[in-house]
Amino acid sequence: xxxxxxxxxxxxxxxxxxxxxxxxxxxxxxxxxxxxxxxxxxxxxxxxxxxxxxxxxxxxxxxxxxxxxxxxxxxxxxxxxxxxxxxxxxxxxxxxxxxxxxxxxxxxxxxxxxxxxxxxxxxxxxxxxxxxxxx
Amino acid sequence: xxxxxxxxxxxxxxxxxxxxxxxxxxxxxxxxxxxxxxxxxxxxxxxxxxxxxxxxxxxxxxxxxxxxxxxxxxxxxxxxxxxxxxxxxxxxxxxxxxxxxxxxxxxxxxxxxxxxxxxxxxxxxxxxxxxxxxxxxxxxxxxxxxxxx
Numbered sequence: 093x094x095x096x097x098x099x100x101x102x103x104x105x106x107x108x109x110x111x112x113x114x115x116x117x118x119x120x121x122x123x124x125x126x127x128x129x130x131x132x133x134x135x136x137x138x139x140x141x142x143x144x145x146x147x148x149x150x151x152x153x154x155x156x157x158x159x160x161x162x163x164x165x166x167x168x169x170x171x172x173x174x175x176x177x178x179x180x181x182x183x184x185x186x187x188x189x190x191x192x193x194x195x196x197x198x199x200x201x202x203x204x205x206x207x208x209x210x211x212x213x214x215x216x217x218x219x220x221x222x223x224x225x226x227x
Numbered sequence: 228x229x230x231x232x233x234x235x236x237x238x239x240x241x242x243x244x245x246x247x248x249x250x251x252x253x254x255x256x257x258x259x260x261x262x263x264x265x266x267x268x269x270x271x272x273x274x275x276x277x278x279x280x281x282x283x284x285x286x287x288x289x290x291x292x293x294x295x296x297x298x299x300x301x302x303x304x305x306x307x308x309x310x311x312x313x314x315x316x317x318x319x320x321x322x323x324x325x326x327x328x329x330x331x332x333x334x335x336x337x338x339x340x341x342x343x344x345x346x347x348x349x350x351x352x353x354x355x356x357x358x359x360x361x362x363x364x365x366x367x368x369x370x371x372x373x374x375x376x
Contacts, residue, residue, distance in 0.1 A: 181303030
């Protein structure tokens with residue numbers, strides 16, 4: 093391994109050792125701890141769900157090819173080779189399913205005094221959510 | 228969310244009762260936007276008071292605009308660009324901001340929202356340039372539900 097890649101994903105940041113930041117691959121034994129997916133004979137698996145994947149393309153000498161991993165899960169992967177950083181986005185399919193479920197995703201934001209407020213803390217009330225900007 | 232203002236109704240069980248929509252709290256900008264705030268406020272009051280319905284789940288889903296692959300890639304480009312900006316790499320962040328805007332030209336939370344970070348004016352000529360390009364190509368800057376369904 094010759095470089096450290098900063099991988100931005102799922103609202104967090106991980107430092108992973110890679111051979112080539114331009115085509116990042118992470119060690120197979122770090123896949124589950126880093127990205128929450130395990131490589132099984134059925135494909136990429138997360139809990140009871142498995143996604144078929146071309147394992148010959150996915151697993152190379154340098155480990156799990158993140159580009160192939162992202163394609164298999166329909167997630168965008170964008171990289172900046174100079175700074176050895178990559179962002180692995182969310183799948184449009186998963187985001188669409190979550191939105192179509194009509195369950196509002198929970199979030200927590202601070203008020204002007206720094207006190208955190210969660211959407212889930214408003215259960216039992218009707219909520220009007222307004223997003224605005226002063227730019 | 229692709230622009231502001233964006234409003235969203237959420238019921239007592241945490242379910243979306245009206246999807247992302249464009250609404251203003253007053254008519255201060257009505258002449259500019261063409262959107263009458265009273266229409267939304269009347270509906271909102273009626274829903275809160277139990278005098279009028281929210282949308283049905285079917286109507287809500289029909290009015291939703293679900294994310295595309297290009298929009299999700301644009302958000303990943305933004306994430307990367309923001310990370311670079313925060314670490315003082317403004318020059319290297321710029322192509323990622325530009326690419327995000329190319330992938331999702333209708334997403335003004337990215338295109339306008341990143342202007343200040345990039346040394347551009349989100350209230351002046353830089354903003355008017357992208358808005359004019361967008362609207363002169365036949366696109367609406369604000370897309371309230373009634374206009375899109």
